[in-house]
Amino acid sequence: MYDLFFQKFQEKVPLSNEEQEQIKAYLTPKKLRKRQYLLQKGDVCKAIAFVEKGTLREYSVESGSEHIIQFAIEGWTISDLFSFLTGEPATYHIEAIEEAELILISKSAHEELLKVQPKYETYMRLLITGAYIALQRRHTSNISLPVEERYRNFTEMYPDIVQRVPQHMIASYLGLTPETLSRIRKKMANRE
Amino acid sequence: MYDLFFQKFQEKVPLSNEEQEQIKAYLTPKKLRKRQYLLQKGDVCKAIAFVEKGTLREYSVESGSEHIIQFAIEGWTISDLFSFLTGEPATYHIEAIEEAELILISKSAHEELLKVQPKYETYMRLLITGAYIALQRRHTSNISLPVEERYRNFTEMYPDIVQRVPQHMIASYLGLTPETLSRIRKKMANRE
DNA sequence: CCATTTCATTGACAAAAGTCAATGGTTTTT
DNA sequence: AAAAACCATTGACTTTTGTCAATGAAATGG
Known part of the structure; x- marks a missing residue:
């Protein structure tokens, strides 16, 4: 169940077995059915979700029309980071496109892990750095390349x-x- | 000279005087004249730049036309992160729009600081997280709002x-x- | 201080993308 | 198995944005 999560983790930061068990204790599995929301706009985002199986989409709704911000399939991580970190209401929806199995890191788990396990902070730093670079490239291609x-x-x-x-x-x-x-x-x- | 840098740093992560001095030893000041490049596409990005004074732009050039990715004024940080982290040639130019004073964190300084000062890693994590959230909002408004x-x-x-x-x-x-x-x-x- | 370059604006026209409506094929649900 | 919902495609038309060219004002550099 947690295989893919730790595989991806260890691609960035190697872990001993003990460290893996320590971290595992903070994680929560969750299943979603097709069309089910992980997060609805207006609610506070309570977790970072790692996708073990299935497909999700994150999207905004602006004056009636939907705009997809991100997809997430096996091995990807998805969240409304702004809402998660600040506790402000989410501006995005996150929904399962197909039935999905997730691993959740709750806010309190996140904060504890940052305190007790430096490798978790490093993993988070690298994860977000990768996301930032990917998003920058996407944005660049959006404003500079023909459709x-x-x-x-x-x-x-x-x-x-x-x-x-x-x-x-x-x-x-x-x-x-x-x-x-x-x-x-x-x-x-x-x-x- | 380093005032603004440490002011911004301490907004995210408080530092003792000793820690501040320790970190300062890894930083390099640099001035740019108007129109001068900090980075040219094709070169490897050798530093993360913090702007103490002045204005910079980061832009791509795609089949002759320029597309501005980011501005940076006092208190902002600018770099081609992908190139900086991987050592691959940069895909963006970074140029001073006005005369500017920068504080540079070189690749080796960055790596050393990550090793010797956990607060630096925390600062970097928070810095990139903020940049990611800002970019995501920008991208969202780009695809969902009228011009x-x-x-x-x-x-x-x-x-x-x-x-x-x-x-x-x-x-x-x-x-x-x-x-x-x-x-x-x-x-x-x-x-x- | 003059020459040059940069810049914002405007007009006429072209190209790209969106809107609305209809169709037929799938998939999903009951 | 039938009904309903979803989906991709297409056509006719509108709106938005880009392109090219010209103008005058402002900023810049020698």
């Missing part, structure tokens, strides 16, 4: 997500309407 | 940058052409 290339990059970078997620959600992630993405795909297909 | 509101948010959030930076750079930051921003401003002004 078609952005879509192509996405399919090359995340072929597994393309398989598992409806197309209109990928459009939303790329900041497009479903119609526009459909037309771009058609144009790309016609050139082959 | 006019994005501009309004920017002017409200960073009135000092609006004062100090030419308008076409703000357009670039928002992902617009200068002409489009000019027209939006006109529209906004006409409604008053």
